[in-house]
Amino acid sequence: MTARIEIPSALQKFANNQMDVEVEGHNVQETLENLLKQHSQLRDHLYDEKGRIRSFINIYLNDEDxxxxxxxDTKVKAGDVIQIVPSIAGGQQ
Amino acid sequence: MTTPAQAAQELPPLGQTLTSLIGNTPLLRLAHLCPAGRLLAKAEWYNPGQSVKDRAAWNIIHQAEVAGRLKPGMELLDATSGNTGIAYAMIGASRGYKVTLCMPASVTPSRVKILKAYGAELILTDPALSSDGAILKAREMYRADPDRFFYADQYSNDNNWRAHFQSTGPEIWQQTEGRITHFVATLGTSGTFMGVSRYLKSRNPAVQVVEIQPDSPFHGLEGMKHMESSIVPAFYDPALADRKMTVRTERAYRRVVEASRREGLLLGISSGAALEGALTLCAENPQGVVVTLFPDSGVKYLSEHFWNDTLEDMTPPSGTKTP
Structure with missing residues (x-):
């Protein structure tokens, strides 16, 4: 399944200055891992020392947290859009 | 004979005005995290709007009124990620100005409720563009209708940093009886750091001033700016700091949790970043008197996910020894 991951502006320089990247994957985890295979510099920005998504990051699949x-483990379908949004102003509830 | 009503008219009014409560915040001693008692912090949530931003917002509004640039019937407009907006909305309500605020749509629902409670109008901007998206929107709105708005422009208005030169700096000097050796603060608009540092240097050029920024453009430190990748505030002088520190988001979170468990202080996130820097300076300077500033309390951040973690789960404060 090919999904489109939108890269936040603060991280685009770690992804060849691209605003979005097309990535294969059956679920969100696999899709993110494949993104990091293409752009390994993103890893420290997205994951903490224990390999968890950093707690201030919200990931949306088609606008749903x-x-x-x-x-x-959320399943990804062809054409889905994944957004990586820092909760700078507090975070969504 | 004078009636009670006549007597009341002749006497000075009773009680205090809202804006007279801004400033003169306590200087706390963090005796558990720094047992030598050399770590002090301004508790800025004691301001009536519950953050340090009351100081800049009030000075910006007051000086604009004095200069005739803000008049009855005009609307106050600015970009703000939260606390400055609360200060504008509070002061604007008390003085009869409509307040319009541009902010990223990722602002917490509780923040939105506070602003709406004061009657402010909110313009939500693309969260992916962070506070810069809000700044660009405010500029666009002002250009489209300059007669309608007083554009407060906290990022360029010199009355922002001057508020701290005139109040926060002198308070710290007096509360430490001039014994301060180090001042360390986080950068947002940089107004606090610029104003306090300039005042302290004017009293004693040997005072070391240290600024703290997020370690990366991608961070969760509400209100703080990574200068290299942001629209730089007009009055930010990168040469003023004797030293520049960076803080990773998770370290600040850990310090917030430590402060709540060990000092009984419920801190906001940028206060956690300030505490991280202050503890580093305390460890490095056994004879020093280190002062930092806690911009707000943790009340507005209780929906953050890190509160679910135990201290053992959290990133150790490596590189910093807790004295």
Missing amino acids: IRYTDNL
């Missing part, structure tokens, strides 16, 4: 679906 994955915390409220199956988290990183």
